[in-house]
Structures are given as C-alpha cells and as structure tokens.
Amino acid sequence: MPMTLKRTVFFVSDGTGLTVEALGHSLLTQFEDVEFKQIRIPFLDNIEKAQEAVARINHQGETDGMRPIVFTTLVNPELAEIVHQADAFCLSYFETFLAPLEGELGRKSNHTVGRSHGSAESSEYKNRIESINYTLAHDDGITDRDLEEADVILVAVSRCGKTPTSLYLAMQFGLKAANFPLIPEDFDRGRLPGTLEKHRSKLFGLTIQPERLAQIREERRAGSRYASLANCRFEVAEAEKMMRREGIRWLDSSTKSIEEISTTILQELKLR
Amino acid sequence: MPMTLKRTVFFVSDGTGLTVEALGHSLLTQFEDVEFKQIRIPFLDNIEKAQEAVARINHQGETDGMRPIVFTTLVNPELAEIVHQADAFCLSYFETFLAPLEGELGRKSNHTVGRSHGSAESSEYKNRIESINYTLAHDDGITDRDLEEADVILVAVSRCGKTPTSLYLAMQFGLKAANFPLIPEDFDRGRLPGTLEKHRSKLFGLTIQPERLAQIREERRAGSRYASLANCRFEVAEAEKMMRREGIRWLDSSTKSIEEISTTILQELKLR
Numbered sequence: 001m002p003m004t005l006k007r008t009v010f011f012v013s014d015g016t017g018l019t020v021e022a023l024g025h026s027l028l029t030q031f032e033d034v035e036f037k038q039i040r041i042p043f044l045d046n047i048e049k050a051q052e053a054v055a056r057i058n059h060q061g062e063t064d065g066m067r068p069i070v071f072t073t074l075v076n077p078e079l080a081e082i083v084h085q086a087d088a089f090c091l092s093y094f095e096t097f098l099a100p101l102e103g104e105l106g107r108k109s110n111h112t113v114g115r116s117h118g119s120a121e122s123s124e125y126k127n128r129i130e131s132i133n134y135t136l137a138h139d140d141g142i143t144d145r146d147l148e149e150a151d152v153i154l155v156a157v158s159r160c161g162k163t164p165t166s167l168y169l170a171m172q173f174g175l176k177a178a179n180f181p182l183i184p185e186d187f188d189r190g191r192l193p194g195t196l197e198k199h200r201s202k203l204f205g206l207t208i209q210p211e212r213l214a215q216i217r218e219e220r221r222a223g224s225r226y227a228s229l230a231n232c233r234f235e236v237a238e239a240e241k242m243m244r245r246e247g248i249r250w251l252d253s254s255t256k257s258i259e260e261i262s263t264t265i266l267q268e269l270k271l272r
Numbered sequence: 273m274p275m276t277l278k279r280t281v282f283f284v285s286d287g288t289g290l291t292v293e294a295l296g297h298s299l300l301t302q303f304e305d306v307e308f309k310q311i312r313i314p315f316l317d318n319i320e321k322a323q324e325a326v327a328r329i330n331h332q333g334e335t336d337g338m339r340p341i342v343f344t345t346l347v348n349p350e351l352a353e354i355v356h357q358a359d360a361f362c363l364s365y366f367e368t369f370l371a372p373l374e375g376e377l378g379r380k381s382n383h384t385v386g387r388s389h390g391s392a393e394s395s396e397y398k399n400r401i402e403s404i405n406y407t408l409a410h411d412d413g414i415t416d417r418d419l420e421e422a423d424v425i426l427v428a429v430s431r432c433g434k435t436p437t438s439l440y441l442a443m444q445f446g447l448k449a450a451n452f453p454l455i456p457e458d459f460d461r462g463r464l465p466g467t468l469e470k471h472r473s474k475l476f477g478l479t480i481q482p483e484r485l486a487q488i489r490e491e492r493r494a495g496s497r498y499a500s501l502a503n504c505r506f507e508v509a510e511a512e513k514m515m516r517r518e519g520i521r522w523l524d525s526s527t528k529s530i531e532e533i534s535t536t537i538l539q540e541l542k543l544r
Contacts, residue, residue, distance in 0.1 A: 016535040019294040030381035089376045104361045109302035263288040
C-alpha cells in the first residue's frame, strides 16, 4: 500500500475561479489515495496580485517540501506568464485550449477577462434573479397565482427535495420553478390539486425510497406518525400511483444530487 | 468586417456536464463575433448512448455544413474513444490533463466516473442541503434564533441582493447564511439591531448605487415613496454610515453577480 500522498493545489483565476475549481476538482477526484489541500485565488487581475500569488505558491511549496499543483484560467497573457513562473506544476486551461480553438474557428480570441456567470447587467442575469424570486414566492404550494409563468412545477410528498431542486433550477438555469406538496387530502380525493391539472405538461414528480424518507423526516419530527416508516410507505405508494395515473414523469431522488435531479428534469421536459 | 460565424458546440459528459459546460462557455466568450449554438449531452454512461451521441453530432455537422465543436469529460476511455470518432473538432478535458497529472503525482487515476458535485449521501452534500434549509429559515430577518450557527450574516437595505446571495452561499459552499434588512427604525436608533451586535464578526454588508436601487424598487412598487430616488439615497447613505461606524465590511453589489459577491465575502470573512 502506498502512503497517503499530500499535495497542495491552487486554483488561480481572473474571475471568481469557481469554474476552474470545479474543473480541477473533477480531475482530483480521480486520485483517491492523494489528499489535496485546495486553495482558490480569485480576482487575480493585476501584476501586483500575480506576484503575490507567485510568492504564496512558492512559500507553500517550501512548507510542503513539494511543489504545488496550479490550475489557472487567466485570459491576460502577461498575468499568466507571471503566475507560470512559480515553482509549481501548472496546468493552464486557457493556454491549452485557446490556441487550438482559434485554429478551428479561424478567429483570434478577444483576450478579455471572461465573466462566465454573466454580467450582472445582462438580461440573462436579471432573468436568473427574477427566477429566484419567483421560485421563492412559489415554494411549497404557497400560492397558485401566476402558475402560467412557471417553466416547471415540481410535485412530491413532503421532504423529497422539492425546495432545493427548485432553487437550483432557478439559480443555475434561470427557470421559474414552482413546487407543490402532495398531501393525504390529494390521495383521499384521488386527484391532483385542481389548480395543477391545467398545467400538466409542466409537472414533474419526485419520489424517494420510503426508508430514506422516514430517516429524513425523523430528523425533523422525531417519533411522529408523519415520520413513521408505515406512513412514509403509504404516502410514497399513493404519490407514485397518482403520478402514474396522471401520466406525470418522475424520478427517484433518494441518491441523486440536486445537480443530477435538475439535469434530468431539463432533459425530460426538454427545457432549454 | 467578417460575417458572423455560426458553430454548434456539444458538451458531452458522463455526469451532469455542468462543469464542462461552464468551462467551454468561458472559452467561447472569448470569440465575440461567433454565434455558438450550445447543446449539453449529460449522463453518457454506456456504449449505446455514446453511439447515439456520435450520430447526433454527425447529423448536426451535416445540417450545419460545418463540423461541430465537442468538449468532453468522459472518464471511461472506451466511451471517450467512441465519442471522439465523431466527425467533429474534439477537445477532451480528461485526455488532455489526466496524463500530465498522473505523471506529476506518480499515481494512476481511478478512471471512475466523477461526481464533482458530491455524492448525495456524502456528509458534504447533506451539509449543503441543511445550509439551504437554514438559509431559507433565516431569510430577511424572519427570526433571530440559532444565529450562533450562522457562518455569515448579511445586512443591507431592502433589495440589495441579500436573498439570492445568501442562497448562493448555501447552495454552492454549504454555508449557513442568515440575512437581515437594515430599516429606517435602525437608522433612527443609530444602532445595529440588538440581536446582531454579538455576532459582529460574522456580519457582512451589501450596498448599492441609489439610482440602481430606485430602479429595482420601482419595478416592484411603482411610484412609491419606498422606490423614490430621494428615499433610496437617504437609506443607502444611512446604511453606509452605520456600517462604517460599526466596522462592518461591505461591498457595492450594483454591478456584481451573486457569484462575484459570494466569492468576495468568502475572501473577506476568510471562510473556508
């Protein structure tokens, strides 16, 4: 068995660094027996900050007794050159991919600092913020007003992940996501809540393994009938029966992250 | 002036594809005079889906009369090989960076499908969901209970972006982010709300240009005193005076995205 290796990794960007961090992280997860200390250096947009970053990286290398790994996305070639002088193993996202892409497109790139999250003044950004507000105002069946504006309406029994998923859809994709709980009254009546019927094409259901649901509910209301396994089994079975009868697409959220659930919803409802 | 060039871009991943899309997007923004049609193909995790993707990419190329650009993150070499047979310009994130990283670390990678957003069963993921719930329960000064659990407490006058920023901090970084409005009563009293004083080290302020604030408020309550420029100027000036006096760090959110605001807050409060 090899000893656990420890390495320090820097993510250096002229923007927030969130993209290069996500990217680097997905590579690092491929090395399970290495322990990575990860440091993000955002907003590196002048020579002074570039020199500070080099000093910090070199100092870390001396402390570690091993050169750090540095992932960069720096659009400005002058700043990139300074950072790449650090005594480190540098993987440069822009230098690696921009030249081949320029070749393929037959165009020179702008070399302007990217705002991959969109400028705060862009209509796309404003739409995201508006969608977050809409989603908050339409959480958990608070209101059935303005449902015609919704891009998607999630339905599920309580504690399946409707709220975090709705917020993610709004925040990441700028979608207006309402959500409604399926409650025992709906099962007694054997029908969807009336206000939802006319929006059937926007409905998407979440379900969950009853054991997992009981565990989640138990953390909130220990010992309650609401959290009991018998009741969770009943509610999940009734909800699935209703969704099947009404022709609502759904997925099991038990082991899925909100990113995975949201991506699946986009695919299934052919949104975007 | 060159004609506007149109190209189709695919983002192909065995996971959600969100990371490779963000990445590709940051490169594409470097080519302002090219119009990109962007298509994400997520969850490509078997041979059949890989062959379908190739057919789709080739078909698009025939329609466009120009080969598509394909960004991939595919951990499975067999699937990557199939996709890379498409008649397209392929930029492979894993193939490009994994080998050099293996060399630097002196270890082989696992070649397991990455879950860069964290498994839904991991403690990190559960913490994110718990933070979203905490943040929703502590939005807009709803309650001052459990503030000792907060990682950060945002303060600002109404409509500076407290809520979307708090939610982003929770969703992206798993931080418990409470937020409190600064209201005219606080300015009259000339002091922070009492419950916040003992949490001063967690406080972070947002401010905004009064003109921008008036515009945002006008959209919500047209013609109101609340939205008037005079009132917005007064509130912003009072809020900044209070934050200065109380030694609260703050930033101007007028032209910043929630990603940029959140990244700055993390830096300033030395969180993570």
